[in-house]
Amino acid sequence: MSPWEAVGVLAAGVGAGTINTVVGSGTLITFPVLLSVGLPPVSANVSNTIGLVPGSISGAIGYRAELRGQRDRLLRLGSASLLGGLLGAVLLLVLPADAFKAIVPVLIGLALVLVVLQPRLARWVADRRQGDPHPHGGLPLLLGVFGAGVYGGYFGAAQGVLLLGLMGLLLADTLQRMNAVKNVLALIVNAVSGLFFAFAAPVDWTAALLVAGGSVIGGQIGARVGRRLPPVALRAVIVAVGCVAIARLLL
Template sequence: MSGLEQLAVLAAGLGAGVLTSTVGVASLLSFPVLVAVGLPPVVANVSNTIGMTPAGLSGSFGYREELREHPRVTATVIATCAVGSVLGAVLLLALPSSVFEAVVPWLILGTCLLVGAQPTISRRLRRRHPEGEEPAARTRMSPITTGFSTAVGAYGGYFGAGSGVMMVAVLGFGLDLELRVVNGLKTLAILSGNLIAALIFVAVAEVDWRAVALLAAGSVVGGYVGARVGRRLPPTLFRVLVVLAGSTAAVTMLT
């Protein structure tokens, strides 16, 4: 890589780190940059996963107060995404990269729509309860929510683009938590999935360590900065940004 290309990868790591801790579409910024500077797609995907792991670490540290509020949910998110990412990493190494190309954009787009519509859908579901009876707040993950969380972890280990958006949708529908807490859990989910997948990739896959170092240097700063921004975003603005970012990503992948 030339000096300008290295600078581009460093900048991509910084920007993707911010996105990791806010709207959750980081790989759709960093991955294309790695391919553009000459890395083969699978090497770029592997190097991107390893290089973006520090963003999840610094972002989760930035959300540490939110993550302490519901320790059982936090532990479940870590476990499910770690288990799922093992499956996703194995699929990445065993299957051609074209397997999900036709499905992923529509999956991301559909998830964005769910994130945007979640408050309205949740209000309508609450109206089905008898009048005067307030449903108990859901602060523990049900088996269904746990299963979907594991599936998002698997997707994150395989490709990862838009996995944060998907986790926001899963946690938003499955739990009654403040959005700032959901955002922190989403960032932790990305970290958990990336960390396990990265350990597998380091052992068995081809890695471009120069790209990893540049991404890591940028992403560790961006992840923390993004957390400081993300925990202060008004819920409505956060949902709008998630929908816009995810929709843009989906359309970009379709063209």
């Protein structure tokens, strides 16, 4: 990796850390950049997952005020994220590399659709919510978080959008408090899958450390400033880099 490529990976880490803290989808920034500097897809994915763990910690700390009073919810949903993330990580290494190359463009495409439709989905959920939801989302949210964890452990782009959509549908709470929970759940998935990858996968530690350094900075930016960014502009950036990642994988 040349010095300029290293700077690019570091900058991508900053962007990913910022976006992950605000809404999710930061992997759509870092993953195509890691591909562009020559990492194979599976190595890029596992290195990216490990690199984003410190940024997830940084973002969760930045939202610590919104986490107050949510201990029981975090314990309940966090256990589902832990199990799902571990299963997703195992699937990444058990399934053939060719399967990853075939599946990931589809996953990225679905993630981009979620990013684009997220405002409409949020309005749709708000209009159709009836009655008093379970304080912790009940079994449907538990299963949904587990599924999001499997997805996050396998690849992870837009798992934050998916988690926010699930919680918005099944919880009665403010968006900021749900976003704080989302940051912790994403941290759990990244941490358990990253720990597994560190011992069992082809990690490029230079790339992982560069992403980690950038994502820590980005996590703080996302917690303090990112909420002021125009949502349309943020989604446009995510869609653009996602399309680059799809093209890079297919070509």
